[in-house]
Amino acid sequence: xxxxxxxxxVQLACLLGFYAFTAAVNLxxxxxxxxxxxLGDAWLPAAALGSILGPVFLLLSYILSQVFFKIAAPxxxxxxxxxxxxxxxxxxxxxxxxLAPPTPRFLAAMAVLGAISLxxxxxxxxxxxxxxxxxxxxxxxxxxxxxxxxxxxxxxSHAGTLISAILRIVQAEWRRAITRSAEVITVxxxxxxxxxxxxxxxxxDRLLNVFTDGRLQSPLLWDxxxxxxxLISSTLYLYLPLIPDIAIIRDRCRDWRKPLYELLSLGWTxxxxxxxxxxxxxSKMALLVxxxxxxxxxxxxxxxxxxxxxxxxxAIFGPYFVVGAIFSGIAALLIxxxxxxxxxxxxxxxxxxxxxxxxxxxxVMSCLWFYFTFCEYLTVWYGAVPDEMTVFYxxxxxxYASGFWLMVATCFVFPFCVLVSPLGRTVAGTVMASATxxxxxxxxxxxxxxxxxxxxxxxxxxxxxxxTVTEIGIFAGSIAAFIMLYALFTxxxxxxxxxxxxxxxxxxxxxxxxxxxxxxxx
Amino acid sequence: xxxxxxxxSSRKSFLLAALGAFAAVFSxxxxxxxxxxxxxxxxxxxxxxxHLWGMVIDLDTCTGxxxxxxxxxxxxxxxxxxxxxxxxxxxxxxxxILPSQEGEYPLVKQRLLPMTCLHCEHPPCxxxxxxxxxxxxxxxxxxxxxxxxxxxxxCLNACPYTIKFYNWKEPxxxxxxxxxxxxxxxxxxxxxxxxxxxxxxRLQRARxxxxxxxxxxxxxxxxxxxxEVCPAKAITxxxxxxxxxxxxxxxxxxxxxxxxxxxxxxxxxxxxxxxS
Numbered sequence: 001x002x003x004x005x006x007x008x009x010v011q012l013a014c015l016l017g018f019y020a021f022t023a024a025v026n027l028x029x030x031x032x033x034x035x036x037x038x039l040g041d042a043w044l045p046a047a048a049l050g051s052i053l054g055p056v057f058l059l060l061s062y063i064l065s066q067v068f069f070k071i072a073a074p075x076x077x078x079x080x081x082x083x084x085x086x087x088x089x090x091x092x093x094x095x096x097x098x099l100a101p102p103t104p105r106f107l108a109a110m111a112v113l114g115a116i117s118l119x120x121x122x123x124x125x126x127x128x129x130x131x132x133x134x135x136x137x138x139x140x141x142x143x144x145x146x147x148x149x150x151x152x153x154x155x156x157s158h159a160g161t162l163i164s165a166i167l168r169i170v171q172a173e174w175r176r177a178i179t180r181s182a183e184v185i186t187v188x189x190x191x192x193x194x195x196x197x198x199x200x201x202x203x204x205d206r207l208l209n210v211f212t213d214g215r216l217q218s219p220l221l222w223d224x225x226x227x228x229x230x231l232i233s234s235t236l237y238l239y240l241p242l243i244p245d246i247a248i249i250r251d252r253c254r255d256w257r258k259p260l261y262e263l264l265s266l267g268w269t270x271x272x273x274x275x276x277x278x279x280x281x282x283s284k285m286a287l288l289v290x291x292x293x294x295x296x297x298x299x300x301x302x303x304x305x306x307x308x309x310x311x312x313x314x315a316i317f318g319p320y321f322v323v324g325a326i327f328s329g330i331a332a333l334l335i336x337x338x339x340x341x342x343x344x345x346x347x348x349x350x351x352x353x354x355x356x357x358x359x360x361x362x363x364v365m366s367c368l369w370f371y372f373t374f375c376e377y378l379t380v381w382y383g384a385v386p387d388e389m390t391v392f393y394x395x396x397x398x399x400y401a402s403g404f405w406l407m408v409a410t411c412f413v414f415p416f417c418v419l420v421s422p423l424g425r426t427v428a429g430t431v432m433a434s435a436t437x438x439x440x441x442x443x444x445x446x447x448x449x450x451x452x453x454x455x456x457x458x459x460x461x462x463x464x465x466x467x468t469v470t471e472i473g474i475f476a477g478s479i480a481a482f483i484m485l486y487a488l489f490t491x492x493x494x495x496x497x498x499x500x501x502x503x504x505x506x507x508x509x510x511x512x513x514x515x516x517x518x519x520x521x522x
Numbered sequence: 523x524x525x526x527x528x529x530x531s532s533r534k535s536f537l538l539a540a541l542g543a544f545a546a547v548f549s550x551x552x553x554x555x556x557x558x559x560x561x562x563x564x565x566x567x568x569x570x571x572x573h574l575w576g577m578v579i580d581l582d583t584c585t586g587x588x589x590x591x592x593x594x595x596x597x598x599x600x601x602x603x604x605x606x607x608x609x610x611x612x613x614x615x616x617x618x619i620l621p622s623q624e625g626e627y628p629l630v631k632q633r634l635l636p637m638t639c640l641h642c643e644h645p646p647c648x649x650x651x652x653x654x655x656x657x658x659x660x661x662x663x664x665x666x667x668x669x670x671x672x673x674x675x676x677c678l679n680a681c682p683y684t685i686k687f688y689n690w691k692e693p694x695x696x697x698x699x700x701x702x703x704x705x706x707x708x709x710x711x712x713x714x715x716x717x718x719x720x721x722x723x724r725l726q727r728a729r730x731x732x733x734x735x736x737x738x739x740x741x742x743x744x745x746x747x748x749x750e751v752c753p754a755k756a757i758t759x760x761x762x763x764x765x766x767x768x769x770x771x772x773x774x775x776x777x778x779x780x781x782x783x784x785x786x787x788x789x790x791x792x793x794x795x796x797x798s
Contacts, residue, residue: 013662041654133691134675139611140684144674160725202673202688202713206653209672213653220676222654307680308785310645312694456684457782459622 008072015068022057022389027284027385029054045425049225056229059288063281066242070277072266082269084251088502090348094494097344098249102491106343113484120477123470124199132202134470140456143449145471146200151445152328153193154227154300155321156438159329160186161234162293163268163361165286168182174357176504177349180497181340182333183238188333188485191230191389191479199474203314219306222299230246230289237285240278243268244499257492286337297325304448310387311380311452320372327365327411328441331434336486338431340495349496351382359430363419366417370412387457394451399464403443410440523728542588570714573741575720576762577749578772579636582797584756589615590748594638597721597747603692614687616718617748633796636757638748639664639685639718640781640789647677647686656715662762662790663720671714678715678755682785686717720759721746741767762790 029050037043087095102110127134137144160182165176198204216219247268248259268274301321304312314320334355341350377396380388395404415433423429450465489495535561556598564636594600594617603613620635643665648656648664655671658664666686678686692712704722712715721744740762749759760769772778780788 039654131691133612138690142678142688158687197674200674202675203671206670208673209653209670213670215652217656218650218652218676220650220674224652253707303676307650308682309679379650453679457682458620460620460684 001445003480005262005267007259007267009069010023010263011067011072011354015064016384019061022061022169026050026054027357028211029216036215038093041215042217049222050266051223053199053229056233056288056292059284060233063284063288066277067243067266071243071268071274085248085268085270087248087498088253091498091502092119092412093345094349094496094498094501095249097490098492098494099252103303106487106491110484110487113480113487116478117484119480120474123473123477127199127470127474134468136176136466136471139454139462140452141465143200144465145452145467145475146196146418146450148191148442148446149475151300151321151449152442153189153196153478154297155325155328155441155445157186157193157234157329158229158293158297158309158322158325159189159333160167160184161230161289162326163330163333165237165289165293165349165446168283168286171515172357173504173508174354176500177332177351177363177496177510178337178358179500180238180334181285181495182329183234183241184486185329185332185336186234187231188482188489189240190227190234192482194227194231196478217504219299219478220378221300223303226292226299230292231286233289233292237282237289238265238473240282240285241497241500243278244270244491245494245497248498249494259488294322297322303449307450310385311391311456312448316372316375316379320376323365323368324441324444327369328438328502330358330362330365332436332442334362334430334434335344338427340490341427344490346496349501352425355427357426359419359424359433360514361414362426362430362433366415366419366437368413370416373408373412390455391451393510394418394455399454400447400451403447407440407443407447410436411444412440476505572763574660574762574790575641576769576773576792577638577641577720577723577746578758578769578775578778578792578794580758580772580794581633581635582756582777582794583754584634584636584752585754586619587753588619589647589751589753590636590757591615591619593747593751594718597707598719599703599709603694607690612690614689614716616687616716635793636748637683637685638791639720640683640787640791641718641720643788644785644786645681645791646785647681648678650672650680651758654677656717659723663722663725664717665719665722666715666717668708668714668716673713673715674705677713681788684717688779689713689717701711755759769776 029046033043033046033050036046094401135144135146164175164182167179198207201207210221210224214224216222216225243264243266246261247265247270248257250265253261257288292518298318298321298449301317305314309312337350337354337358340346377392380392394400414436417432418424421429424433453463456462456464525774535641555750595615598616600614600616607613617636617638620637622633622635624631625632641658641660643662645656645664648658651657652674653670653672655667655669656664656677657753675688678684678688685688689710689712693709704723706727724746725744729739732739732743734742741764749757758772760767761775762770764770773792775794777797778792779795780792
């Protein structure tokens with residue numbers, strides 16, 4: 001027996017833990033199917049979901065095993081310490097946020113964000129004590145701000161992984177500097193999306209009932225399954241391309257974080273074989289993450305569209321929500337990129353061309369969003385079913401008209417005008433458009449949830465839903481906590497991928513010109 | 523080469539066979555699940571000796587006095603509710619009288635609709651429950667399991683009649699009222715959904731009494747509080763499986779209609795139109 005460093009055993013334990021989780025997933029679904037069959041309830045959804053998600057987790061286990069056995073486990077250098085990872089002088093700016101002590105401005109921002117988050121935490125504790133009576137819900141409105149935030153946050157989370165996976169798969173070389181910042185948004189915001197559901201629950205203490213009594217034919221269970229899968233796979237998809245950069249930081253970090261980097265870098269030395277294994281794993285993950293991401297927002301929409309409520313029960317909701325999600329995701333990514341560029345002086349890496357390209361994508365999504373909205377509302381209006389028209393007019397010319405037209409202006413009119421003008425090719429222009437899109441997409445989610453509930457079918461006394469300080473405070477706190485976590489991430493890991501940008505500079509040009517040569521007759 | 527070909531063909535046939543077996547199991551499963559949802563449930567419904575509880579409310583005889591509302595809330599330990607809660611539309615009444623105006627002045631008509639859970643044959647609320655806390659039992663009553671409910675409020679949103687209720691806060695009663703609770707009905711905790719259960723506790727008691735007397739349960743043994751108390755005898759309750767029961771006869775009346783019939787929920791509470 002030769003001695004292994006402690007990191008090896010922790011990594012091994014993590015791998016075994018993931019195996020156990022995979023086994024649990026693969027056993028849970030058949031168990032639910034059998035139990036539901038015995039109860040005389042529908043068992044097929046459990047079997048069907050299990051037969052999809054089981055293999056997904058087996059695949060994730062396989063990818064993790066590859067990483068462990070081919071990168072972390074082999075012993076290199078015959079006991080000799082490997083030479084430290086290379087970092088070029090011009091890359092110092094990328095590692096600076098991690099290695100240099102935080103500036104007073106950063107600490108001040110953290111303090112403000114932390115205060116808002118703590119306030120939200122206090123409000124949530126208060127709500128736990130008094131119950132949902134502290135919200136503005138009541139009458140026929142049973143869902144409000146929290147569910148809107150849930151849909152909104154899950155939408156923002158499509159920024160990352162989806163965009164980064166698409167750009168990776170189509171080999172868009174300009175992606176290299178922006179994928180990391182997008183993937184981090186996904187992982188961080190997804191936690192708040194899932195958290196919103198727990199905040200919304202009347203009995204969060206009974207959360208585990210979902211696993212012990214889960215009925216897989218409820219769209220809420222579809223959400224639980226697909227969001228859990230998405231969170232795990234997008235975390236892995238963020239982590240894999242991070243390994244070489246962690247190794248670079250590991251060899252330069254001198255403070256208390258060094259053991260953390262040693263653990264996470266998996267003993268990376270940057271050898272050719274390691275890079276080959278890692279790149280094959282990353283491309284497999286990109287392919288896996290795409291359908292998972294699309295499924296997430298589709299089933300979020302199903303929560304509404306599977307009911308028979310007016311203007312919820314619509315087949316367009318699946319793709320409509322996915323389009324809206326990618327739309328708001330790109331907007332959030334553009335804002336994050338602009339802040340990073342300004343805050344860390346990354347003008348050399350996040351160039352106007354990146355904003356220009358993403359701006360074009362934003363324009364496309366804005367047009368697609370308008371197309372879907374138009375389809376949805378025209379169909380309802382032309383069909384003129386009375387129940388649906390009540391909700392339609394509430395949005396179009398009633399109580400919610402100001403929100404509705406503000407949404408049209410902020411999601412389509414303003415971003416479209418900005419992005420087709422020369423302003424749309426600049427950093428400032430795309431960021432302006434993005435800011436309005438974020439507001440507009442939140443409004444869109446609100447206008448899907450609230451008007452339908454405020455207008456019940458039978459002639460009940462209807463109130464207006466006015467959110468309370470608690471609901472607004474928890475929303476503000478979630479955003480503040482998200483920004484804080486994101487900023488903390490940039491202090492622990494390089495937010496622009498050092499090795500991918502370097503690889504792009506060194507190899508991509510030759511690869512791309514070789515690829516282009518294959519397109520044409522020789 | 524020959525061997526390789528053979529191996530290939532055997533592998534192909536193996537894959538085909540596996541695919542066929544999978545398709546057979548899968549389609550068999552779908553067929554079975556389909557049969558469960560439609561055929562077999564209907565078959566069970568007409569089993570002799572089994573009951574299907576239903577209600578008929580005659581809007582012509584109903585005076586809108588509100589005795590049923592009072593009886594229901596007293597029988598089922600419902601919270602009294604405060605003016606503040608009323609302002610938020612949060613007062614819980616499993617049975618309530620829904621007023622609506624028809625026509626314009628001077629030809630105005632006020633209509634009153636006693637509204638309770640309609641105990642749909644195809645309830646949209648039970649479909650979406652993530653934890654089996656709301657379900658349709660074999661006698662047609664749509665039940666609610668308070669200790670299992672996680673308070674997601676999905677069923678309340680899915681109900682097209684908006685006739686389920688949510689405990690926004692811990693229930694409180696005026697001091698001393700605990701002594702007058704109905705001991706057969708559990709008090710609901712904070713954060714769960716509740717609804718009309720057709721006074722299910724009375725059914726349980728009637729069943730126990732019938733068993734003690736060694737006879738089968740008869741439809742007349744069991745009446746919910748609202749039907750029992752109605753001074754105008756506008757509410758008729760009974761077994762819809764028995765074609766000769768009063769409730770079945772009335773449900774076939776020419777004046778009979780259901781709320782939002784077009785949704786296909788098949789409510790088991792039938793209304794009789796007012797005579798013109």
